[in-house]
Amino acid sequence: MPPKKAQVVEKPLLGRPGNNLKMGIVGLPNVGKSSFFNSITNSSMPSENFPFCTIDPAESRVAVPDARFDWLVDFHKPKSVIPAYLTVIDIAGLVKGAAEGQGLGNAFLSHIKAVDGIFHLTRAFDDADIVHVEGDIDPVRDLQIIHEELRLKDAEFMNKLVEANRKDVLRLGKGGNAQDKEKKENFEVMLKVQKWICEDKKDLREGNWTAKEVEIINTWFLITAKPVVYLVNLSEKDYARKKNKWLPKIKAWIDENHPGDVMIPFSGIIESRLSEMETAEEKEEYLKGLKAKYDPPTPVNSVLPKIVVSGYQALSLQYFFTGGPDEVRAWTIRKGYKAPQAAGTIHSDFEKAFIMAEVMTFDDLKAAGSEAAVKAAGKYMSKGKHL
Template identity: 65%
Template sequence: MPPKKAVGIVGLPNVGKSSFFNALCGASAPSENFPFCTIDPEEARVEVPDDRIDVLYKMYQSSKKVPAYLTCIDIAGLVKGAHEGQGLGNAFLSHIRAVDGIFHLTRAFEDADVIHVEGNVDPVRDLQIIHEELRLKDCELLTKQYESKGKEVSRLGINGDKAKKEEFECIKKIYQWVVEQKKDAREGDWNSKEIEVINSFQLITAKPVVYLCNLSERDFARKKNKWLAKIKAWIDENHPGDVLIPYSGTFENALSQFETEQEKKEYCEKLAAANEVPAVSSILHKIILTGYSALRLMYFFTCGPMEVRCWTIRQGTKAPQAAGVIHTDFENNFIMAEIMKYTDLVELGSEAAVKAAGKYHMKGRDTIILDGDIIHFKAGQAAKKK
């Protein structure tokens, strides 16, 4: 089966989460000016943009093309005290625990008509509130596990179950990192057993995060806002390496109302002229690609006259497991993977030319599939049930 690939949109109420979700996914989630407008999580898929699939579609004269998708989930706003149940926080935090990555959205636009639950706009403070609520929820879970497993190991004594002792040592290390040192699980140095424990707990702070800053349309066009440098400094200090993407919900939603590319182009030109900037364009494709990459996802292609299709796998996946994404029998009865590079195919013009150039490769079980590989799998026949 393909790996899970869901990103949850997380933030305080009224920062633009549902508006962002609607613009990103072409959805119609409620987007009103009051806290907890969203209660139940909304889910939608968005296509991962990639010009390569269009090129392959034309080259193979395929009947259809199937792109990769990223699933986005609009999660209700959290408030201070959410880990203790404030603002229906327990339910909302369980929704975050169920996703694989986080779009952490904060607000940097001033608008007297849009209520801010903290009374004023301060995106750095808002980031700290949400981050602390997520960490404290992990602390609650880890504390329970640490105490219960610790008592169990103590009862077993020196000659007790070795596996249970090893599990407790893993939990103890994670507990010390998240609870005592107040750090995110995703930023720790873990061995394979510790990673298994972290995954089994679905720790929220273990999930990759992409930070999104919602600007006014004018600030987005000018690429200026008094908070951006402060937000970047907070991320660099607390979560170095994480990505910050400024965008404008107002602009993206305005753009989504137009049906033709020409209308969108004219709107962008009008906004650019009004703010005396060279150009303005949508940032949604960058956000989608960044979210997809943050989940450590990639895809390979299968191509033919029937269809060109993207198959999502995790980075580092070996050939048999990649074949299993298409069908479990392909993994169980894997023989080889015939692989060519997209760049070689486009440069040389046909599969025959790739083969003639010696760039069509037969690969075995230990081969790690790379992004954009074009693959034909060979598998034996499945054993018949008696």
């Protein structure tokens, strides 16, 4: 008999389970959060020059761009088209002392706790007409302020959690039943996380947690467990020229403190103007004008598609396609989903009674030209329990 395949145990991901996840836009006041939200969602939320213009969080869905999806739509010419979506939340600006309640901080921090990932937006442009809450432009300082406020909120939560459970756990003593043992194990995780956040002053997402610890941690919805994508708001000129004195410093700070996180420079003013234009011709003419004006080394383009894709990937989301004359659709799933779970996104009964899925790759379909041709080439695959 052939040797049995080794079982691969998937480590659970930090954060809420499921695929209906959200990215929140976070930063100091007046750094361009609402303008960015307006551009990325083609919305018309207020964007004014004073702190706390945005009080209640605004929410919108943004289609995730994918050339493969566009090809499938053109190929099938369906009656209905449903792309994958990224949900984006515009959250009011935080200020220094937010964790202690400054500037309506407690309410805003609760809004951040409710999202699953963070677009951390910082300002690297000078504009005398747009006041900066700290008095001058220093994006590295601003990044440090926001990170510290988020960590302090988690520290406050963990300290209260530990104290609320300490006496109960101490009363259990040695031994005990299975329920007592579980309480003790949970308390050990609390102490470990408390030390990591409060004493070591590190983000939870950067720790090396076991699968069991992750399951416990996920019940607490900690802010520093959320993935982060850094967005650096530049002036029109700096973005077009791909030059800004702060970019190397910001990148160095991220690499030193949060290695592996993504940094994306963009220009809020460019994106705002593009979002207000109705035709592709207008947008193309505007971008050509920027190239003629600033003579950049490469063409000037919107970076919003890259930002949307980066946010979607930061949430550990992916999708699969279904297509035909009635509908072309991208179904969002969490990375690590197996075929039954993926089928369950279409209908819950499909997961419960899953037997088999018939699949083909996009590249094979595009190369062969039809589903029948993929089958004839032997590249149409059956995946299921009985195989």
